[in-house]
Amino acid sequence: MTSHDDHVHSSAAVRTRQLEERLIAAGLTSDDEIDEFLTRLYASASPVNGARMAARAWTDPRYRDLLLSDGNAAAGQAGFDGLSYQLRVVANTDQTHNVIVCTLCSCYPVSLLGPSPGWYKSFPYRSRTVREPRAVLAEFGVTLPDTVQISVWDSTSEARYMVLPARPVGTEALDAEQLTALVTRNGLIGTALV
């Protein structure tokens, strides 16, 4: 991590704390309430959750259809009931590569992908992904043929997006657990292939 990143992260932490203090002073919340919310949010939030759903979609065509048409129902079937957002899942194919961004802030399905990485919240990622996604993806090591269309999803509403990566070739013999282990958080954002 560079010193520039350190600076960005610490100033974000300072700003967040100042905002918390203003809200607490206004009687709108308390430190205990914030701690309880964050503990609850992060206790079960992990990219393994999204990975398990993706791996299941690779082996079960009916589950794949459900995942792509009604993400919340598919999450419920995988044991993740009561998501606080509408889940929209977009599938990578031979023709299309999807990538998720939130240009207005840093929206992202935390419960299924785990805490968002620092770069996802950074100004360069947020501004460049909508403008030059091919160059951004290349910096993540994802070089796509010109024949693959890039589809960028800007999370500006109450919906949260997740990418269903394409199943790697040569994985026919793997079981669900082994397939799940292939799916990374970045794969579910679209900044990595799996």
Add this chain to the structure above:
Amino acid sequence: MSRYAAGSRVRVRAGDPDHHTRVPRYVRGHVGEIVAALDRWPVPDDSARGLPPRVETCYAVRFSAADLWGSGDHTVTVDLWESYLDQP
């Protein structure tokens, strides 16, 4: 009842409101295509001002990079509430 069907073309309102909005500046005034109606949610512009919010259908709307930026072969899909949109 949703006003726009998938495949319809819509133009994003070009105005620059003096309050919170969820319309990213880079799509204002541009024409896109409805990909899907999502759900009905309170309009953030109202909620942020403490007004009783209108509750409207929000749509995933797809734009071509060439149209937004003058170059690029990708698409960008943005979620936009109904009152952010007009007929093209």
